[in-house]
Amino acid sequence: DDIEVKYGTLLSNIEFPDAVEAVVENSADATDRTTKMVTVKDWTPVSGYDSGLSGVEQEFEATIELDDGLENPNSVKAKVNVIVKNLEGNIVSIEPKQISTNQTIPFNQISGVPAKVTALLSSGQEVELDVKWGASKYDPSKASITERQIIEGDVTLVEGVTNTDNIRASLLILVRPTNYTVLSVDPTEETIQVFQGKTKEEILEDYKDKTVAVRLRNIETGAEMTVDMPIDFTTRINNFDENAMGSTQQLIADIAVTSNINIGTEHFFTLNVEMQEPKQITRTKAKAITTYQSVPVEEIENIPAQVEVILDNDESNPLAVDVEWIWDDYDCDVAGSRIVQGRLKNLPGYIVNPEVYMGTLFVTTKAVQYEITQIVTDYQILDEGVVPAGLELDEVYPYLDTKAYTVVMQSVTEGVDITLNKDLKFLLKEDEELGYVYDKNVAETYLLGVELKLPEHITISNAVAEDVENNGGLLIGFTTNMVSVELVETTNMTVGAGTAYADLDLPETVQVKLSNGKTIAIKVDWLGENDYTPGEEYHIVMGKLVDIPDYINANGKEDAELLIRELPRKQYTLKSITPIRIPTTGMMNVKIGTSLDDIYSAIESHNVTLTLEDENGEPIERMVTFTLDADKNAEYTPMTPGEYVLKGTLHIDNDIEVLNPLSLELSVYVQTLIYKVSGSVTSTQEFVKGTPFAELELPAEATAKFENAANEPLPAIWTESGYKPNATHILKGEFSPLPDYAENPKNIKPSLMMKAVASPTTKILSAEQITSP
Structure with missing residues (x-):
């Protein structure tokens, strides 16, 4: 059976079996088999053991000790899988640590400071976690036989472990009182140059955090150590004349030792201050070098360490100063000329504008053609470790242990003899024919081709290319592991007051943060209809992740949360409606029988502007629509002549509550x-000879003349009895049905001039010359 051990279990603490059940067979008769307990020894991991690799079978094997009469010609070994249990739980306590040290020793020099602590989880598991101690709170000068200093530290969490209570590690330090004597101080002095007029206070501002290395001897044991200690200029009377041009003045500082250190009188620090006339850099002299393409910066010869600067335009006396060249934008694989700038360093203190100027280096990179004569890196790298699933192919590269292929290349440019080792980055390539295919959604082992990124001036020699091909090409193998859900992000949305659940535009996906560092959208099924009640300020709607990709282990984190904020309804006083009447002047005249819908359709705009006033008296304007609803206009009878005042219904958004609704009126x-x-x-209707009457496309209206009104169209129907399918003729019809406002006492008939044609007529709307005559 598999052996399960706690997370972090050391190899030496795993209890392996001393005997296993083996299948043995008669050497004379292979069908004669039986089982027997055999003794085993020396359990060893097949591919190494990782106490922090949980949930994975780690194979071990052992040597079988042969009893009398047993043989093992095939060197069969006993095998067992060790599985480290998954870590899961919240930290409930951290075991405190304790050390002791001598007085004066700084925290970073104390021996035995633990780098890990043991945490107890709510699941009952224990785990070793890295810890970072808050050393700033430790005072090495305080010592006591009975009292201890306690400092705290923050632990680094691993997957599956949480620390919701922010429990910190604690370290108890017993500081033993210790007496020392000072052996030496380094440095004992320092010389600086400053410009005339710089005050003592300005000079010492740069030395407020200055420390010196003090060599101490333990009076009791004779052991020696070096400790950085601050210096203090305030304990000495240091007279200083800031206007003493050309002088060298001394400022003395004592070493700030504690009472347990005997320093004597011979140990102190001296700052020699040379007062000089202030000078300004007026320009720097440029330098120039020549190199070759692909030669890295660290191998370029003759890079100058100093440049000359001109002070106060005095060209006769340039000053050589140190320079730090900035190569950040230099690409050694690009030929041509460019300028590299550098920061001036270690300038004398009498220069008042050192930051204004920089050193200038003209770099000429000569073009060289190279040929790769050897690929040093193995052609096939089959075990590149573990890559999280879910990554695009171009995102896999940073997770690989191998970041470049090292090659040897030789110049083939005449007159240039250069051999270089160069690291070339590469691309992972798929090849379906050879089975080199990558699927980010499937966690498994992959083998992919490699394509070296070659600049134009670098080629692979035929011999190397042939050797690579004969050996199966450049390949990299790696394994993608399933990733887990770390966090399902809460989705937020805001809706108007009173919005019903059915009217919510719920998001189809939520953002999910994965252990591979990516955040992806996963579909969600919202389940909160019964928990949603309009009118409350906040709503929490729960959901479940669905259609989770196979490479993702949800680890029980399928719940999604949607936080909905319902905007409160604001109360306003309605001051005016523009226009309050439609039309704004006069009255709308309509024909007898005109319906409400026809009146509404005839209105040019269905929007009005409301002028509202909030509780603070601030006015706002809001454009809203209106309708003419039958329930509010029951008194309107379209067949009864006369004047009507119709009521319009304002459609105000849910986020507004109007305390004194005014009426919108329409005079009709x-x-x-x-x-x-x-x-x-009579209008003309063209038709093709022989067309059956049923297939004619006849107009639904005909223009009528009236005794007492202008011409206008009326509905018309046409009679088949007068239709002549093969001749031009007049076709009669009936005005029907007549609207309520029209009469036809003389039974006037509408008529069409039916023009018979042999084929449909095509009207030429436009033409242009497209070929030359």
Whole structure:
């Protein structure tokens, strides 16, 4: 059976079996088999053991000790899998640590400071975690036989471990009182140059954090150590004349030792201050070098360490100063000329504008053609460790142990003899024919081709290319592991006051943070309809992740949360409606029988502007729509002539509550005039000879003439009895159905001039010359 051990279990603490059950067979008769317990020894991991690799079978094997009469010609070994249990739980306590040290020793020099602590989890498991101690709170000068200093530290969490209570590690330090004598101080002095007029206070500002290395001897044991200690200029009377041009003045500082250190009188620090006339850099002299393409900066010869600067335009006396060249933008694989700038360093203190100027280096990079004569890196790298699944192919590269292939290349440019080792980056390539295919959504072992990134001036020699091909090409193998859900991000949305659940535009996906560092969108099924009640300020709607990709282990974190904030309804006083009446002047005249819908359609705009005032008296304007609803206009009877005042319904958004709704009114006058038909206007209708009547596309209206009104179209129907399919003729019809405002007392017939044609007529709308005559 597999052996399960706690996370972090050392190899030496795993209890392996001393005997296993083996299948043995008769050497004379292979069918004669039986089982027997055999003794084993020396359990060793097949591919190494990792106490922090949980949930994975780690194979071990052992040597079988042969009893009398047993043989093992095939060197069969006993095998067992060790599985480290997954870590899961919240930290409930951390075991405190304790050390002791001598007085004066700084924290970073104390021996035995633990780098790890043991944490107890809510699951009952124990885990060793890295810890970073808050050393700033430790005072090495305080010592006591009975009292201890306690400092705290923060632990570094690993996957599966949480620390919701922010429990910190604690380290108890017993500081033994210790007496020392000072052997030496380093440095004992320092010389600086400053410009005339710089005050003592300005000079010492640069030395407020200055420390010196003090060599101490333990009076009791004779042991020696070196400790950095601050210096203190305030314990000495240091007279200083800031205007003493050309002088060298001394400022003396004592070493700030504690009472347990005997320093004597011979140990102190001296600052020699040379007062000089202030000078300004007026320019720097440029330098120039020549190199070759692909030669790295560290191998370029004759890079100058200093440049000359001109002070106060005095060209006769340049000053050589140190320079630090900035190569950040230099690409050794690009030929040509460029400028590299450098920071001036270690300038004398009498220069008042050192930051204004920089050193200038003209670099000429000569073009060289190279040929790769050897690929040093193995052609096939088959075990590149573990890569998290879910990454695009171009995102896999940073997780590989191998970041470049080292090659040897030789110049083939005439007159240039250079041999270089160069690290070339590469691309992972798929090849379906050879089975080199990558699928980010499947966690398994992959083998992919490698394509070296070659600049134009570098080629692979035929011999190397042939050797690579004969050996199977450049290949890299790696394994992708399943990733886990670390966090399902809460989705936030805001809705208007009173929005019903059915009207919510719920997101189809939520953002999920994975252990591979990526955040992806995963579909969600929201389940909170029964928990949502309009009118509350906040709503929490729960959901479940669905269609989770196979390479993702949700680890029980499938729950999604949607936080909905419902905006409160703001209360306003309605001051005015523009326009309050439609039309704004006069009255709308309509024909008898005109319906509410027809009146609404005839209105040019269905929007009005509301002027509102909030509780603070601040005015706002809001454009809203209106409708003419039958329930508010029941008194309107389209067949009864007369004047009507119709009520418009304002459609105000849910986020607004109007305390004093005003009315929108529409004045309508239904006319008493009845239109009497007195004739019709004949129009021409072209048709193809022989067309059946049923297939004619005849107009649904015909223009009528009236005795007492202008011409306008009326509905018309056409009779088949007068239709002549093969000749031009007049086709009669009926005005029907007549609207309520029209009469046809003379039974006037509408008419069409039916023009018979042999084929449909194509009207030329435009033409242009597209070929030359």
